[in-house]
Amino acid sequence: MSENLWRNNVRKLDPYIPGQAAEEAKQQEKLTEVVRLATNENQLGPSPKAIEAMTKALQEVHFYPDLTSLELRTKLGELHGIDPENYVVANGADNIINLVIASYINPGDEVVYCTPTFSEYHKNTLLMGGVPVELPTTKDHKFDLEAILGAITEKTKIVIVCNPNNPTGTIVGEEELRAFFKRLPKHVVAVLDEAYGEFISVENYATGVEYIKEGLPVITIRTFSKLYGLAGMRVGYAMATEELIQPLQRVREPFACNRVAHAGALGALEDTEHKNKTLTENKREMKKLIKEFRALGYEVEESHTNFLFVDMKQDTSKIAGELAAKGLITRPCAAWGYPTYARISIGTAEQNDKLVKALQEISAKTPHHI
Known part of the structure; x- marks a missing residue:
């Protein structure tokens, strides 16, 4: 009954679905620490x-x-x-x-x-x-x-x-x-x-x-x-x-x-010091991730943001699930019509190393996915 009272245009809307919240992932995967690389936040924090x-x-x-x-x-x-x-x-x-x-x-x-x-x-x-x-x-x-x-x-x-x-x-x-x-x-x-x-x-x-x-x-x-x-x-x-x-x-x-x-x-x-530090670290870590992703067989180009659009050559929803179990949240792009792509935020050096190691472990279990 209450839905009949809605504005007609509201019926056409889909709720916004953000990247998974760290709190939700901790509870779901029973983890104490989660790295969120799905929502393009500045991992260095504010100034x-x-x-x-x-x-x-x-x-x-x-x-x-x-x-x-x-x-x-x-x-x-x-x-x-x-x-x-x-x-x-x-x-x-x-x-x-x-x-x-x-x-x-x-x-x-x-x-x-x-x-x-x-x-x-x-x-x-x-x-x-x-x-x-x-x-x-x-x-x-x-x-x-x-x-x-x-x-x-x-x-x-x-x-x-x-x-x-x-x-x-x-x-x-x-x-x-x-x-x-x-x-x-x-x-x-x-x-x-x-x-x-x-x-x-x-x-x-x-x-x-x-x-x-x-x-x-x-x-x-x-x-x-x-x-x-x-x-x-x-x-x-x-x-x-x-x-x-x-x-x-x-x-x-x-x-x-x-x-x-x-x-x-x-x-x-x-x-300006904090701003420049963010830009410098983002550029350095992006280059590192691009190199590591290509070594894994993924297709990725340099980005003009603080994230990468990565073709993993397989269903990224499955990979995202495996990463989440390891405490790493990424953003599958199936909702945009790109089921083999993921959007991955650039983290700190430590976070990115953890991500690469996890992806290498996942890749080693499925060596013929490309």
Whole structure:
């Protein structure tokens, strides 16, 4: 009976399924220690400056946070060279995605993007009565910008480019992306999801910041969950021209970023040493894992994120189960339509060594799987 009272669009939604929680795995496998390499968290943890700032902020949690996160918007403005008024801060990047789609999509409007990618584009489009238009990525797992342009109709309101893409870790060419934005019809808004943008190491590679400064119709999304190690605090933000950011400012709920999270984000931005340490270790450990995975017969390319998209040449759900029994959680990609692939986060040197050893043991039991 109660289901009959639901909004019709809610019936179309599938609940978001994250990587297995460490607590759940411990209980299920009867383990005391679990390494979670499924959700692309910063295994080094947050900056000591962020921890100090959050600890101090705990003394003031009886006060509401700043309504629009002015101090953080000001700091981001200094970092990127974009007016603080052109930002919206909210409860993680997924909340920002919700705000963008809620701000622009009417029933029947189309949202165009490629798959596999982050599932929240699909969910939030359906929730607003929009029409998801999903196109395959290219053979090398990149967003197919030409296909997106070709799929645009008069009903298209938003196109989304996840760059770097999740779960593939790929990026599109800078000039190709700039040309894509310039070719968009006037009735289409571009959304550039750069949750992993800080991990791109291509020299002088332009990001959403540059496109916004060039006046292109781009809403750029960033997060403090990945590079800055604040996944548990939920801080995300959007930046765009004044014209494009205005509806998000109207839709955004009051106090969307809590006081402790706001303080943590400010502290994280102050600690360039911790940020650089994260980037250096991520790059070093990624190279090591790529070498070890290829030695096991897996196919894997270098990624522009803090994870790898790995073709293990067999059912990764089975491998994930065996790894979980050893206290290692990875992310099978069958839900994205890639049953032989896994998305594996880059851990610390010790965690990665443990992972490689476990995979070598599993491979030794099934030597003819490739």
